[in-house]
């Protein structure tokens with residue numbers, strides 16, 4: 001058997017290192033411990049310094065780590081870095097880069113990328129400039145570090161996540177061809193855009209041309225960069241088979257390895273701590289519901305939620321709210337359900353009327369105006385969830401057995417109303433539902449079962465397909481129900497979701513405990529210690545490919 005090549009150094013670059021934006025943060029922060037155990041301090045994460053002078057809650061700066069390099073680092077004038085450790089299990093080394101000084105070189109960089117690789121940055125807009133400045137800054141850090149350690153003596157892997165870091169990969173490939181490059185995409189920007197624009201992604205996948213659709217949907221630059229990084233990388237990976245198919249069709253390269261996302265149990269409390277946190281979360285959710293609606297739910301009320309980034313259609317938020325309306329229509333007398341939408345929107349501030357009520361010990365008896373939302377929004381009248389709640393008349397009328405609460409703030413523990421982190425709230429739920437239409441992996445259901453909370457998802461998510469590939473399936477055996485979703489079956493899925501929520505809400509205590517145990521057991525199969533092997537394969541492939549190249553001389557980018 002061929003000997004597996006093992007890297008001596010790994011640099012992993014992502015916009016979400018020490019920057020909690022979405023699922024990629026979860027991938028990296030949970031994978032860190034397993035990588036650190038294997039490679040020790042030879043794993044270095046590189047992220048954007050979005051903190052400036054403010055202290056970051058995710059990062060502890062160190063004056064001694066990589067001290068010699070910091071002294072000798074040859075970086076462009078004004079480009080500053082902070083070295084420290086990420087405050088997550090494994091505490092890996094992190095370099096945060098202040099990339100803003102590189103805006104000045106933007107046109108040179110885009111020109112080089114066009115000349116060398118044909119990346120078309122001309123029609124770029126939005127977050128493209130800041131992403132590329134960060135990617136380039138990260139590449140300069142790797143270059144500087146590589147020279148400092150005399151990297152030619154080592155097997156070095158530079159791993160880049162998502163289109164935002166694509167120019168870093170392309171720069172490294174050109175200036176340090178001996179370095180093995182790895183590109184992981186967690187979605188395709190064009191696939192996400194096709195899906196989000198209401199076009200059928202799955203039935204017509206074989207008929208789509210990525211470049212042509214990028215023109216039509218006005219994301220030429222992102223797509224051009226993502227496709228080029230995927231094609232140029234020594235090894236290209238994505239997080240599920242369903243997204244691998246999409247990459248093959250829309251980016252014209254089949255991923256070399258599928259690297260499913262795992263989880264790290266250290267994030268989940270155990271024993272008494274678990275029970276205490278669950279109690280605190282439920283208490284808070286009941287208090288908020290009561291303060292908004294003027295009615296305290298019965299202590300046995302069933303609490304169900306959806307969460308994630310605000311992609312209304314792609315994440316199935318529309319379908320969740322629709323299903324809650326169906327639940328409301330068919331719930332038995334005496335049973336109460338509270339549904340939470342935990343999706344960050346364009347928040348203005350926490351509601352002061354709600355804050356006042358939450359401060360008072362006396363129980364509220366009248367509803368607040370708009371008794372379903374915890375924060376004010378800049379775009380209240382245009383918000384999709386608000387409009388759907390109004391349209392479906394799910395507005396928590398007195399006496400309604402099904403209530404809905406939209407918490408549109410990031411749950412970082414200091415939102416002014418909930419004041420608990422997402423995990424500290426998740427632990428208090430009875431079930432979660434993520435009926436996604438576009439979901440390359442889908443961490444939210446995996447996190448849910450890791451906390452012993454049963455979940456419902458669809459077979460259009462990578463995670464749902466992974467569950468379907470296991471022998472033990474179904475809510476009772478796995479704590480997960482996977483609904484069949486396609487381009488055109490919204491109503492059927494909504495009905496099935498409502499039925500599943502209703503069925504769960506009727507389970508007795510013993511049954512619920514069994515389901516929670518099954519959920520936890522399945523989550524253990526998806527721990528990083530079981531999934532890291534796919535990354536080892538990817539490192540091997542990348543190193544093997546890089547070893548076949550000859551070093552180039554004298555091709556530094558000037559700055």
Ligand code: 1S3
Pocket residue numbers: 022023024027186187239261309438439440441442443
């Ligand atoms: C992506 O984040 P998203 O929510 O934009 O990456 C996640 C991590 O790989 C993945 O779980 C999710 O499905 C993707 O969509």
